[in-house]
């Protein structure tokens with residue numbers, strides 16, 4: 138079974154639209170857990186557009202499953218991660234003006250500084266993951282800097298329209314998943330996944346963990362958080378042939 142980590146950032150997006158206290162990302166996270174999510178993901182962005190520093194502390198203490206903290210490789214975020222001690226950090230590239238994470242991390246040009254972050258996390262027992270495009274160069278670099286896992290960026294796969302291009306991108310993801318697993322990296326995936334497009338990703342045997350946020354939170358508006366998560370788990374299982 139693939140583990141589903143539910144990203145609750147966009148519960149905070151709605152709250153921050155009014156700078157108030159509801160809806161609560163912690164309450165949403167607890168409902169996701171109740172529905173079977175095996176972990177919770179949050180991204181503390183430099184501009185604090187959704188998740189706030191206190192959310193990280195409150196969610197870390199309040200949830201019953203592992204916390205995956207997505208963050209940019211900056212000094213500020215490293216300091217916070219070492220204070221909060223999440224189960225895992227996932228390094229992502231961050232641009233101020235982007236609507237969401239636009240691509241994987243460029244590891245090759247900053248191996249030394251990323252390796253130092255990984256070492257600090259490992260010293261405190263925190264797993265060290267890197268969000269990467271399905272590109273052999275980046276996977277090899279992730280291995281060199283001793284990442285525990287890579288999360289393959291499925292964003293492009295979920296955005297392409299022609300069936301041929303979708304298949305080509307899927308093949309790149311499959312090949313990358315295999316290459317990473319053969320090197321001993323754990324393989325995760327995420328970005329832009331929904332009930333339909335998740336199935337072909339879930340069918341890739343090396344993938345152990347999925348991070349899904351925006352679509353689940355959107356569906357939760359119609360049918361509630363638990364139903365939205367339950368249905369995603371059903372799609373993942375269907376894709377996996379379970």
Ligand code: PXP
Pocket residue numbers: 144146180207227229237238268288326327328329330348349350351352
């Ligand atoms: N993985 C990473 C690294 C991300 O930055 C995001 C978005 O925060 C996701 C997964 C989840 O993407 P989505 O919200 O499109 O499901």
